[in-house]
Amino acid sequence: MIQLKHLSKKFGERLVVDDFTLDVPAGEIYGLLGHNGAGKSTTIGMMLGQVWPTSGDVRVCGYDVTAHRRLALLKVGAIFESPAFYDYLSARRNLEILSAYTTPTPRKRIDEIIAWVGLKGRENSNVRTYSHGMRARLALAQALLPYPKLLILDEPSDGLDPEGIHEMRLTIQRLQREMGLTILLSSHFLTEVEQLCTRIAVLKQGRMVFEGPLSATKRRESWTRIKTGDFGLAVKELRQAQLITHERDGNLIALSPGAGPDQVVRLLVERGISVHEIAPMEETLEEFYLSLMNGGDGFK
Amino acid sequence: MFYHHLRNELWKLFGKKRTYIGFGMFLVAQNAMLVAFRYTHWQTQMTNLLEGNGYLAQEYVSALTVALVMLIPQILLLMPLYVSLVGGDLVAKEVEDGTLRMILSRPISRFRLLLVKWVAGGIFSALLVLVLGGTALGFARMWFPWKGMFVFVPGQVFNVLSADEGIKLYMWSHVFMTLNATVILGIAFMFSCFNMKPAAATILALSLLFANLVMEGIPYFEEYHEYLLTYHFRTWHNVYASPIPWSQLTQSVCVLLAFNVTTFLIGASAFQARDIKS
Numbered sequence: 210m211i212q213l214k215h216l217s218k219k220f221g222e223r224l225v226v227d228d229f230t231l232d233v234p235a236g237e238i239y240g241l242l243g244h245n246g247a248g249k250s251t252t253i254g255m256m257l258g259q260v261w262p263t264s265g266d267v268r269v270c271g272y273d274v275t276a277h278r279r280l281a282l283l284k285v286g287a288i289f290e291s292p293a294f295y296d297y298l299s300a301r302r303n304l305e306i307l308s309a310y311t312t313p314t315p316r317k318r319i320d321e322i323i324a325w326v327g328l329k330g331r332e333n334s335n336v337r338t339y340s341h342g343m344r345a346r347l348a349l350a351q352a353l354l355p356y357p358k359l360l361i362l363d364e365p366s367d368g369l370d371p372e373g374i375h376e377m378r379l380t381i382q383r384l385q386r387e388m389g390l391t392i393l394l395s396s397h398f399l400t401e402v403e404q405l406c407t408r409i410a411v412l413k414q415g416r417m418v419f420e421g422p423l424s425a426t427k428r429r430e431s432w433t434r435i436k437t438g439d440f441g442l443a444v445k446e447l448r449q450a451q452l453i454t455h456e457r458d459g460n461l462i463a464l465s466p467g468a469g470p471d472q473v474v475r476l477l478v479e480r481g482i483s484v485h486e487i488a489p490m491e492e493t494l495e496e497f498y499l500s501l502m503n504g505g506d507g508f509k
Numbered sequence: 510m511f512y513h514h515l516r517n518e519l520w521k522l523f524g525k526k527r528t529y530i531g532f533g534m535f536l537v538a539q540n541a542m543l544v545a546f547r548y549t550h551w552q553t554q555m556t557n558l559l560e561g562n563g564y565l566a567q568e569y570v571s572a573l574t575v576a577l578v579m580l581i582p583q584i585l586l587l588m589p590l591y592v593s594l595v596g597g598d599l600v601a602k603e604v605e606d607g608t609l610r611m612i613l614s615r616p617i618s619r620f621r622l623l624l625v626k627w628v629a630g631g632i633f634s635a636l637l638v639l640v641l642g643g644t645a646l647g648f649a650r651m652w653f654p655w656k657g658m659f660v661f662v663p664g665q666v667f668n669v670l671s672a673d674e675g676i677k678l679y680m681w682s683h684v685f686m687t688l689n690a691t692v693i694l695g696i697a698f699m700f701s702c703f704n705m706k707p708a709a710a711t712i713l714a715l716s717l718l719f720a721n722l723v724m725e726g727i728p729y730f731e732e733y734h735e736y737l738l739t740y741h742f743r744t745w746h747n748v749y750a751s752p753i754p755w756s757q758l759t760q761s762v763c764v765l766l767a768f769n770v771t772t773f774l775i776g777a778s779a780f781q782a783r784d785i786k787s
Binding site for chain 1: 510513514517520521526606607608610611613614615618782784785
C-alpha cells in the first residue's frame with residue numbers, strides 16, 4: 210500500500226530522512242516510531258506530496274506520488290497532530306469544503322460520517338466551539354469521507370485526554386476491523402502502538418533503526434520472573450540442578466538451555482520452597498524503543 | 510469540480526470577518542468625505558473652476574461629480590490596503606493556520622488550488638470595487654442632486670458630461686478599477702505563495718505600490734512613468750476624457766493584464782517548489 214525506496218530528504222544542508230526504505234502491506238496497522246525530529250512527519254509529508262523528496266521514490270496505492278499525486282491520493286485519508294479547520298465555519302461546512310478537494314460528497318454521506326464519529330447534533334455549530342476531542346473526531350470524519358483504503362495518522366492522539374486517547378484507540382481498531390483499512394500510525398504513545406500495530410518501523414535521526422513485526426520486539430526467553438518464599442535459597446537449589454544460568458534483581462532468573470518453568474517449579478516444591486508466581490518476562494515496547502534510542506539493538 | 514472548489518474558496522473568504530473590514534472602512538470614509546464636501550469651501554472652489562472655464566457651475570455640482578471625487582483617493586489609497594490584506598491572506602494564512610496541510614493531503618494539484626484562490630480573490634476585488642462605487646454614488650445622491658457630471662483630474666482629464674453619459678462612463682470605469690484591484694491582489698497573492706507570514710505579504714505588496722507612487726512623484730523618473738504600475742492604475746481616469754485616448758488605455762490594460770499573469774506565475778512557481786510542513 211505504501212512503498213518507500215531509498216527515500217532521502219534534505220532541508221538545506223540538514224539531512225532529515227536518510228535512505229529510508231519501507232513497505233507497508235495492505236490491511237496492516239503499521240506503526241512509525243521515532244523521537245521528535247526523527248523525520249516521521251517529513252516522511253508522511255512526502256507520502257502525501259506535501260514535501261518533495263531529495264532522492265528516492267514514494268509510491269502510495271501503487272502510484273508514484275511525485276508523478277501521479279492525484280491518483281495516489283484518491284483513496285487516502287489523513288489526520289495530523291492538532292488538526293486545523295476553518296474555525297469560523299460549521300463542522301458540516303468544513304467537511305463539505307475538505308471533501309470537495311477529493312470529489313464532491315453527497316449530503317447523505319456526510320450525514321453518515323457525522324453520525325459514525327459521534328458528532329450528530331453538533332454538526333452545524335462553528336468549529337471554534339469544539340473541544341479538542343470533538344476536533345479529533347471531525348478530523349477523523351474528514352479523513353473517512355472519500356471512502357479511503359489507506360489512513361495516515363500523524364500523532365492522532367496528541368493533546369487528547371486519557372478518555373480521548375482510549376476512544377481514538379478503539380476507533381482505529383474499529384476502522385481496521387469494519388472497513389478493512391490499511392493504517393499508518395505515527396505516534397509518541399508507545400502503549401498505543403503496542404496495542405494497535407502489527408508491524409513497526411523505528412526512525413532515529415532520519416535513519417531506520419528497526420523494521421519488523423511487533424512480536425520481534427519482545428524477547429521472551431531471556432528472563433523469567435519468579436516469586437518464592439526464599440529467593441536466595443531457590444537460586445542456590447536451581448544452580449545446583451543446573452536449571453538456571455543467571456539471576457538478578459531478587460526476582461529474575463535466566464533459564465538454562467532446555468530447562469522449562471515446569472522443571473523449576475517441580476524442583477523447588479520438592480525442596481520445600483513455596484512458589485507464588487512464575488512467568489516469562491516480556492520486554493515492553495518502551496524498553497525496546499529506549500534501547501534502540503540509546504544505541505543498542507533494542508534488547509538488553 | 511472547478512465550480513465546487515471556487516464555491517469553497519468563496520465560503521472561506523466571505524466567512525471571515527476581516528474580509529469585511531474594507532467594506533466597512535469605505536462606508537466610514539465616504540460619509541466623512543461627504544460631510545467635508547457639504548460643509549467646507551470645496552463646493553465654492555469647484556464652482557470657481559467651472560465658471561472660470563465658461564460652464565454653468567450649478568449644473569455640475571451633482572451626485573455623480575461628488576461620487577467620482579470621492580472615488581479617486583479611495584481607489585488610490587484605501588482600496589490597495591484592503592485588497593492586499595485579503596490577497597496576503599489567501600495562501601499564507603492557510604499555511605499559518607495549518608488548513609493548507611489538510612487540503613494538500615487531498616488529490617488536488619497545487620496549481621489548480623492557487624488558480625481557484627486567485628479567481629476567488631478576483632471576485633472579491635470586483636465586489637469591493639462595485640460596492641465602493643455603488644455606495645459612493647448612493648451616499649452622494651442623498652446629499653447632492655442628480656445632474657451633469659464634471660470630471661477634473663489635473664494634467665489628465667477635464668470634461669463635463671450629461672447625467673446619462675456620466676453614469677455610463679461611471680459604470681464603465683469600474684471595469685478598469687477592478688483590473689487595478691486584481692493587480693494589487695495579485696502582488697499580495699504572489700508574496701503570499703512564498704514562505705512568509707500573511708502580514709509580511711500584505712506589507713511587501715503595499716511597499717511595492719508605494720515605491721511606485723513615490724518614484725512617479727520624483728521628476729527624474731518622469732520619462733520612465735510607463736514602467737511604473739501607478740501610472741497604469743490611473744488609466745481609469747481616461748475613460749472620462751474626450752476623446753478617449755484608446756491607445757494609452759489599451760496599453761495600460763495590456764500592461765496590467767500581463768502583470769497579473771506574471772505575478773500569478775511567479776507565485777505558482779514558488780508555491781509548487783515549496784515544502785508544506787506543519
